[in-house]
Structures are given as C-alpha cells and as structure tokens.
Amino acid sequence: MKPFLFQNYEEVLIDDFVPELKEYDRIWQDGKISLDKQLKAVDLAKDHPVxxxxxxxSQDAPFHSHSFYEIVCVLNGLVENCTKKSTFYMGSGDICIMNLASSHSLKVVDPQAIVFNIGIEATEMESGTFKNIYRSTSFLGNFLREKEDLDYLYFPSNGSLRLAQLIQTMLTTHARKSAGMPFLxxxxxxxxxxxxxxxxxYSYWGVNNRVMELLDFVEKHYATxxxxxxxQEFNYSESYLSRFVKKQTGQQISKIIMGKKMEKAGLLLQNTDLSVNEIALExxxxxxxxxxxxxxxxxxxxPNDxxxxxSPEIATN
Known part of the structure; x- marks a missing residue:
C-alpha cells in the first residue's frame, strides 16, 4: 500500500544490531540500554528528550531493558517482538509501546525489515511535554503508570492511513535537520x-502464531x-474466535477484513486502470x-480523489 512505502527513513538508520559497529559491545554489554548510550550511539546531544x-x-537484537519509554514502529517487513511474558509479531505500520524498564528482544523474521524507534526520556513523559497523556485516565495513561505489571501495548495498523501519515511526517521532519526539529x-x-x-x-497480547495463520488466511481470501x-477453517466457535482475535489484536474480525479490502482497493486504484466499479467487485x-x-x-x-x-497519470487517462 503506497502510504506505507515510507520515505526518508535512511536518516534515522544506524546499524547498531551489527557486531562490527564500534559502539556495539558497549551498548548491549549489560542488557540495559540507557538514554545516554542510545544518544551517544547516534551522535546526538544529551538535551534531546525525544x-x-x-x-x-539483519540480526537479532539481544534481550535488553530501557531507562526510557520506547515506541517501536515497523516501517516494512515482519519482526518478532519477544518479552518476558509473551512473543508476538509486528508487521508494516504496526506500533508497540514498551513501558519504562520493560525488557524485550527483536528477532529476525524478514532480514529486509526496518524498525523505527522513538525514545522518550522518563522525566519528559512523566512531568514534561507528555505529562497530560501520562496523567490521563485513558487506557494509555493507565498503562504508562502501571510499570511493574504491564510491559507493552500493541497497536495494529490494519491499513490506518492516519497512522502512516503521522509516522511519515516524523521521518520527514527528522530528515530536514532544522533548528526547530526537536520541538517539531x-x-x-x-x-x-x-x-x-x-x-x-490496542492489545496487551499481540499477534501470535495462531493469529498469524488466521491473518494469512484473510490475506488470501479477503474478498469473500x-x-x-x-x-470453520480454524475449528473454533464464532463467538470464541471473535473474542480471541479481539483480545490478541485489539480489533474486531470484521474490521480486519474490511482493512484488507480497503488496502487492496487502494493498491488497485494506484496501480491499475480498472474502473472503480470493477475494483469494488474485485x-x-x-x-x-x-x-x-x-x-x-x-x-x-x-475513490476517484x-x-x-x-496516481494522477492513471486518473487522467
């Protein structure tokens, strides 16, 4: 889907999962990743709270914890996120928030996958820019304050154009390297x-192997x-399957199927000259x-807009 073909991500890439990097041993040696270590690894000043x-x-990330809040975004491909309590998959556009001091490891599934991390200093989250979210009664505020019991929150993209646009905006802002970049x-x-x-x-669980099989089935048969x-295919009752998928992914099955249909429709509008009516049937x-x-x-x-x-070149033909 075109909105998930993110641009400008090269500006935030480093190869600190590769042993040849001189900072590699120092970053991972004790299994605890501090804000200072990460900032030095990417040559950033210490006054960057975000x-x-x-x-x-291309290589597994060792099991580690953080002294800051981490937002993990998958730009493309598929990765496996392993925590103390569970293991789940993340695909293109998916987001996971790792709580303060939580531990996890990212495992290779697709060697071409690219992961984009946002680190937020603890004081910045709890009493700075993000304090209103941290102190709110929303599910996210409650999660951030429950550091000992809740390790992560998983958010499926399911073709969300808005989430993709926000991530792309951040990548573009970072690539500009302007004086106002940290504030933006x-x-x-x-x-x-x-x-x-x-x-x-959202989900406190995530996509496990069984859900991945189900999503693969939807991918192949989304139209019908x-x-x-x-x-029937997975030998569950309809009520149990609905509850199970909702628990693991945070979404209803109907929303997942609709998201796949919309994703495919978007691709067909961008890449073919089929009429809108033909795409609807497809x-x-x-x-x-x-x-x-x-x-x-x-x-x-x-659809026409x-x-x-x-793809204006298709629209004008």
Whole structure:
C-alpha cells in the first residue's frame, strides 16, 4: 500500500544490531540500554528528550531493558517482538509501546525489515511535554503508570492511513535537520499518541502464531471470507474466535477484513486502470454505492480523489 512505502527513513538508520559497529559491545554489554548510550550511539546531544533511531533487522537484537519509554514502529517487513511474558509479531505500520524498564528482544523474521524507534526520556513523559497523556485516565495513561505489571501495548495498523501519515511526517521532519526539529518531533509524537488513544484499538497480547495463520488466511481470501468461514477453517466457535482475535489484536474480525479490502482497493486504484466499479467487485463489494461509502469513510476521500492524488497519470487517462 503506497502510504506505507515510507520515505526518508535512511536518516534515522544506524546499524547498531551489527557486531562490527564500534559502539556495539558497549551498548548491549549489560542488557540495559540507557538514554545516554542510545544518544551517544547516534551522535546526538544529551538535551534531546525525544530521539529517533532506526534498525535494519539483519540480526537479532539481544534481550535488553530501557531507562526510557520506547515506541517501536515497523516501517516494512515482519519482526518478532519477544518479552518476558509473551512473543508476538509486528508487521508494516504496526506500533508497540514498551513501558519504562520493560525488557524485550527483536528477532529476525524478514532480514529486509526496518524498525523505527522513538525514545522518550522518563522525566519528559512523566512531568514534561507528555505529562497530560501520562496523567490521563485513558487506557494509555493507565498503562504508562502501571510499570511493574504491564510491559507493552500493541497497536495494529490494519491499513490506518492516519497512522502512516503521522509516522511519515516524523521521518520527514527528522530528515530536514532544522533548528526547530526537536520541538517539531516532540509535537508530532504527541499527535501520534493522541491518535492511538483516539483509535482505541490496542492489545496487551499481540499477534501470535495462531493469529498469524488466521491473518494469512484473510490475506488470501479477503474478498469473500466471513466470520463463519474463519471459524470453520480454524475449528473454533464464532463467538470464541471473535473474542480471541479481539483480545490478541485489539480489533474486531470484521474490521480486519474490511482493512484488507480497503488496502487492496487502494493498491488497485494506484496501480491499475480498472474502473472503480470493477475494483469494488474485485475486493468483494457487489454494490458500488456501498463500496464508495466504506472507502470514503476509511480514507476520508472518494475513490476517484484517491486515485487522482496517488496516481494522477492513471486518473487522467
């Protein structure tokens, strides 16, 4: 999907998962990653309360903890996030917030995967720029204050254009290297956290092997698949399957299927000259008007406007 083909991520990449890096041993040696270590690794000044760093997942990251809050964003590919309590998968556009002092390791699934981390100093989160979120009664505020019991929160992207746009904005801001960059980035991270609260789709568990099998099935049969078919395929009752998927991913099965249909529709609008009506049929909608309504609500623009924006050369033919 075009919005997830992020640009400017090279500016935040370092290869600190590669043993040849001179800082490698010092960073990972005691299994505790401090803000100071990370900042020195990317040659940043110590007065950056919010920092960005990217990794090419060509090698596993050792099990470690942080002295700061970490937001993990997968820019592309698939990675495995292993914590003390569980292991789950993260795909393109997925986000995970690791709580203060929580421990985890990122394992290679796709060697081409790229992970983008946002680090927030503890004092900045608890009494600085982000204090209103930290002290709020929202699920995110409650999570951030429950440091001993809750290690992470997982947020599935499921084709969220808004989340993709916010991540892209941060990457672009970072690439500009302007004098106001630290202030702009802090503001943009605040917007990202606010959007996650607004979406209200999260899980304390994440995508395990069984859910991954289910998502793969949806990927192959998205145009026609139903809850009843999924339940039969995976030998669950419909009610149990609904609860299980909601618990693991934070989303209803119907939303996951719809997200896949919208993702495919977006790709077809960008990359083919099929008519909107033909695309509606291709992704499983027999009614053009129903498809148009769902698409506009999902992308906040009509199918024709979407095509004009992302592929004007097709729209004008």
């Amino acid at each position: 920092f960005f760093i990217g990794h090419r997942m 980035l802090a503001s943009e991270v605040m917007q990202l956290l606010g959007e996650l609260v607004d979406l209200n789709e 698949v139903s809850l009843a078919e999924l339940a 992704v499983g909608y027999q009614s053009y008007s129903h498809f148009h309504k769902i698409f506009k609500k999902w992308y906040r623009q009509t 979407y095509r004009q924006h992302y």
